[in-house]
Amino acid sequence: MVRGTVPPAPAHVPSVREVLRLHGGAVDLARADTRATPHAPGGKEEAVADIAAMAPRLAELQEKLYAQAMAGGSRKRVLLVLQGMDTSGKGGVVKHVIGQFNPSGCHIHAFKSPTKEELSHPFLWRVRQQVPAPGMIGIFDRSHYEDVLIVRVRELVARNVWSRRYGAINNFEQGLHDDEVTVIKVFLHISFDEQRARLLERLDNPDKHWKFNPGDIDERAVWPAYQEAYEAALQKCSTDTAPWYVVPADRKWYRNWAISRLLLEHLEELDPHYPQGHFDVAAERKRLLDT
Amino acid sequence: MVRGTVPPAPAHVPSVREVLRLHGGAVDLARADTRATPHAPGGKEEAVADIAAMAPRLAELQEKLYAQAMAGGSRKRVLLVLQGMDTSGKGGVVKHVIGQFNPSGCHIHAFKSPTKEELSHPFLWRVRQQVPAPGMIGIFDRSHYEDVLIVRVRELVARNVWSRRYGAINNFEQGLHDDEVTVIKVFLHISFDEQRARLLERLDNPDKHWKFNPGDIDERAVWPAYQEAYEAALQKCSTDTAPWYVVPADRKWYRNWAISRLLLEHLEELDPHYPQGHFDVAAERKRLLDT
Numbered sequence: 001m002v003r004g005t006v007p008p009a010p011a012h013v014p015s016v017r018e019v020l021r022l023h024g025g026a027v028d029l030a031r032a033d034t035r036a037t038p039h040a041p042g043g044k045e046e047a048v049a050d051i052a053a054m055a056p057r058l059a060e061l062q063e064k065l066y067a068q069a070m071a072g073g074s075r076k077r078v079l080l081v082l083q084g085m086d087t088s089g090k091g092g093v094v095k096h097v098i099g100q101f102n103p104s105g106c107h108i109h110a111f112k113s114p115t116k117e118e119l120s121h122p123f124l125w126r127v128r129q130q131v132p133a134p135g136m137i138g139i140f141d142r143s144h145y146e147d148v149l150i151v152r153v154r155e156l157v158a159r160n161v162w163s164r165r166y167g168a169i170n171n172f173e174q175g176l177h178d179d180e181v182t183v184i185k186v187f188l189h190i191s192f193d194e195q196r197a198r199l200l201e202r203l204d205n206p207d208k209h210w211k212f213n214p215g216d217i218d219e220r221a222v223w224p225a226y227q228e229a230y231e232a233a234l235q236k237c238s239t240d241t242a243p244w245y246v247v248p249a250d251r252k253w254y255r256n257w258a259i260s261r262l263l264l265e266h267l268e269e270l271d272p273h274y275p276q277g278h279f280d281v282a283a284e285r286k287r288l289l290d291t
Numbered sequence: 292m293v294r295g296t297v298p299p300a301p302a303h304v305p306s307v308r309e310v311l312r313l314h315g316g317a318v319d320l321a322r323a324d325t326r327a328t329p330h331a332p333g334g335k336e337e338a339v340a341d342i343a344a345m346a347p348r349l350a351e352l353q354e355k356l357y358a359q360a361m362a363g364g365s366r367k368r369v370l371l372v373l374q375g376m377d378t379s380g381k382g383g384v385v386k387h388v389i390g391q392f393n394p395s396g397c398h399i400h401a402f403k404s405p406t407k408e409e410l411s412h413p414f415l416w417r418v419r420q421q422v423p424a425p426g427m428i429g430i431f432d433r434s435h436y437e438d439v440l441i442v443r444v445r446e447l448v449a450r451n452v453w454s455r456r457y458g459a460i461n462n463f464e465q466g467l468h469d470d471e472v473t474v475i476k477v478f479l480h481i482s483f484d485e486q487r488a489r490l491l492e493r494l495d496n497p498d499k500h501w502k503f504n505p506g507d508i509d510e511r512a513v514w515p516a517y518q519e520a521y522e523a524a525l526q527k528c529s530t531d532t533a534p535w536y537v538v539p540a541d542r543k544w545y546r547n548w549a550i551s552r553l554l555l556e557h558l559e560e561l562d563p564h565y566p567q568g569h570f571d572v573a574a575e576r577k578r579l580l581d582t
Binding site for chain 2: 103204277285
């Protein structure tokens with residue numbers, strides 16, 4: 001891509017980061033509208049067009065981030081953490097938003113129920129192994145937060161164990177920040193009714209049965225306990241260095257648009273540059289033409 | 292995607308597999324035209340259109356492959372091995388061809404110079420760790436073949452060590468086949484002149500300096516030795532279960548088209564299906580509507 005062909009966002013475009021970011025104080029998810037579309041450029045049609053308009057800028061920023069790590073020694077990288085109830089769209093974000101990037105520069109990991117080996121280690125052990133390398137965009141589909149979400153709701157460990165994990169998570173994420181990992185934590189916020197509609201869609205389409213798990217309905221029975229566990233995690237772990245963003249996710253187009261914008265705003269702030277070559281261009285040119 | 296919306300390829304479309312596949316006998320790369328476009332649907336324009344037409348079929352087949360492993364217990368998966376001289380387009384294939392898939396279902400690994408730890412193990416040790424899990428499409432950007440290519444050319448180990456590796460590789464790949472890994476090995480064949488042109492392009496564009504390494508020119512000095520090493524690897528390791536495909540790669544559009552077709556033909560042969568749900572749909576529907 002020719003240098004400078006993609007103009008930066010005009011200064012008057014409102015920051016999605018600021019409007020979606022959690023700022024201290026109690027979190028009340030029931031009061032956060034799951035169908036809201038803050039700062040959207042219009043309705044679905046305009047958002048889809050804006051996502052397409054962002055794609056080349058995202059691609060260029062990703063390539064620069066990658067290039068400056070591969071050839072310039074930079075340690076900068078990005079980690080997008082996706083959390084949300086079943087059907088909230090974590091997989092959809094990977095497919096539609098992350099799918100716009102060059103796959104070489106993405107490291108995607110879906111955290112499932114821990115294996116026996118993983119359980120034999122501290123809860124962050126398996127997470128540390130998936131931290132993106134310098135230059136990469138890492139994506140966690142679920143994450144270490146499950147250790148204070150399902151683990152808390154289903155009482156998989158004692159309260160005095162999970163209750164200490166919030167502090168451990170904050171320390172871990174501070175360490176990531178210190179090592180030049182830009183952490184973007186996204187909670188995909190859907191409503192109880194929207195989840196029902198999405199599960200119904202899976203049941204009504206045989207091609208989607210593979211995505212359906214009867215256990216998902218059992219989890220709905222403890223929806224309020226999950227919302228409470230999310231509120232605690234969002235509140236205790238929204239730090240200056242790794243804040244949480246609450247993305248209203250009942251509308252898929254808004255979800256995809258908002259996360260594209262969040263990535264774009266963070267990447268623009270990182271402002272990566274193609275590194276200079278450590279060689280004499282004229283001399284290498286001559287050597288090459290002699291072959 | 293609605294079942295059956297994407298028709299299979301008409302039976303009269305010639306198989307790219309057959310025309311690009313190596314069949315026994317001596318391999319003479321100098322006689323293989325790097326600008327050829329066997330079975331292409333026309334020129335660049337038609338090929339680009341055909342790649343776009345293949346995209347939804349590839350996406351559907353990938354999702355089915357993934358689904359039948361996740362929910363149906365299938366062990367089937369695909370491994371695309373990309374080899375070729377510097378600038379032959381391994382990275383371009385990942386970006387343009389693999390970029391069409393859902394990134395959740397892809398496992399991409401670029402093999403670099405082995406680390407000290409990797410060198411302390413048998414040469415296939417690090418490769419085994421990157422074999423795609425059931426349902427995934429794995430992509431090797433370089434591979435275990437480097438252990439009979441650069442290692443042979445640069446005499447990084449003794450001849451009696453590398454010469455035994457061809458057999459070890461064949462055994463390893465037979466094991467992959469037995470474990471339901473469809474192995475697609477692609478040699479991206481470019482000419483000496485095309486490589487010069489591509490390296491020159493990198494030198495002449497400061498935004499591409501990060502991709503340039505003065506060592507690439509040193510490697511050109513031993514081009515014939517590399518071609519010989521490739522000929523040996525292609526000949527000794529093109530087996531019935533894991534044949535090599537030689538893709539003329541001077542034209543990027545043909546390279547992308549041919550690899551898209553190779554993937555499509557293999558995935559169509561695998562013929563994955565969405566698995567049936569192991570639950571009573573009516574009962575689950577009722578349970579869900581009661582929430």
